[in-house]
Amino acid sequence: MTLTRRWRITLRAVALGYLALLLLAPVGVIFYRTFEHGVGAVWDSITTPAAVSAFWLTVEVAAIAVPLNTIFGIVMAMALARGRFRGKWLLNAAIDLPFAISPIVIGLALVLVFGVNGWFGGALADAGIKVIFSVPGIVLATIFVSLPFVVREVTPVLREVGDEQEQVAATLGANGWQTFWRITLPAIRWGIAYGVVLSVARAIGEFGAVSVVSGKIAGETQTLTLLVENRYGNYDVSGAYAAATLLALIALATLLAMTLIKPRREENE
């Protein structure tokens, strides 16, 4: 399709304007408002005991949820792309459930299953394990909402790479484990990396499901998103902005880390 110059420029302007209005402007405003009163005020605001605790809780939850979902995601992607079994379509559909269900509903469902009056709640309470209104509940909710990302990033890459390299490795004497580590994993590593970035962003940014199961105990079960909401609700607008910026910085750091480990040479065809 060829477009006239005028049309190309118009389309470009519309696309950039759309991005600017909906993405860049709000994020920019947050940064601007955060540092409006200087860096010192921001520093004070994010080093309060509640903020520090929320930061570490967020990191801790992501550090548990994301690796688990990464391992699960790779296994599921292998099953979906390579496996031949009955009910594959059902599994494929089930993986998208966290996308389809509202996070609030996920949170409520977890309360129904693990809450004190839930299915397992009584047994867990007897064993001295508290899930709801505690960190395990937040971890479960986060795992649930960030589950599909790695699967959905890795499956198409596996399909595109095909299984001939794996078959060649087998004929050259490699066992399944060696083939996975030396052939499959390097071939899908960018799919995994993007899946991890998306999972981290979702994990640290989750609000709805976490808000239902956390109990929002400051210094204990308050994550960064909950802290933002709490401060905003208490008319501490600049405090909310500072916490929001901290959230954004974690996401940026993840993205940067992924970009840095990417090799200089792209080996695509």
Add this chain to the structure above:
Amino acid sequence: MIAATNITKRFGDYVALDDVSLEVPDGSLTALLGPSGSGKSTLLRIIGGLESPDEGSVQINGEEATTISPQRRGIGFVFQHYAAFKHMTVHDNVAFGLKIRKQPKARVKERVDELLGIVGLAGYAARYPSQLSGGQRQRMALARALAVEPRVLLLDEPFGALDAKVRAELREWLRRLHEEVHVTTLLVTHDQEEAMSIADHIAVMDHGKIEQVGAPRDLYDQPANSFVMSFLGPVSKLGTKLVRPHDIALSQHAIEGAAQAMVSRVVHLGFEVRVDLMLAEGQAVEVQLTRHEADELELSSGDIVWLRTAGAAALRA
């Protein structure tokens, strides 16, 4: 020697291989030739252990191999689309099997250098597959397969993804390589010219069955049936007989009992001249002449000629 005995393979209702038996003699370069869907690749994959047969058995060098994993079968496999390990250099691709076998580093390097020399890729060790041409990638894939000293080499349409010129060069090269290395080789192709030019044995397949096995010349001169005859080269139908177009001689003088035809077109293809004829009963026939023969006849369209068969291969249609 590779022996596949009474192999049957179904994919759902589709019968890919129907009670097929094949023997590949030691040190030979055998081609499995057939149209797509004839089952030739499936047979190759079963011999390589990448697919398991529903019935039948595979033996390699006298050892039962039907249930042995490809990992332990002692085979080298080369795919049409190279299956290069894209994240590894040429050296690491070729070294893969040796490293899996935990060979000492110095030995690996020595062997890889030797192989890269054999396949004409010396000096390319540090490159990545994406920096090689298709023909170079396929030679790298061959070196990689040869590195582990396989008992048999299995090639699945190895030149199918290359353009005509490179394909012809690699055919020649493979033929010479085989004379040097002498590993028992089974090659799948749908290209009769490729099979004829490099294989010493050809098994012609169609619809999940082997139609005929033999030396290229025998298949060409004594085809078992009309399928083999027409798959191995052009065929003209003369009355009730199938004849090679170059086995028909033309005469401008009436011959007793010979078929009469009118020249409809003369096409000069360099050394070869193709003559399209129309028989008296309205049937089209194609004849191949050498340039000399055509010059002597001075044919032009509209001429009346008499046809007789001159060569050996002729089948009742």
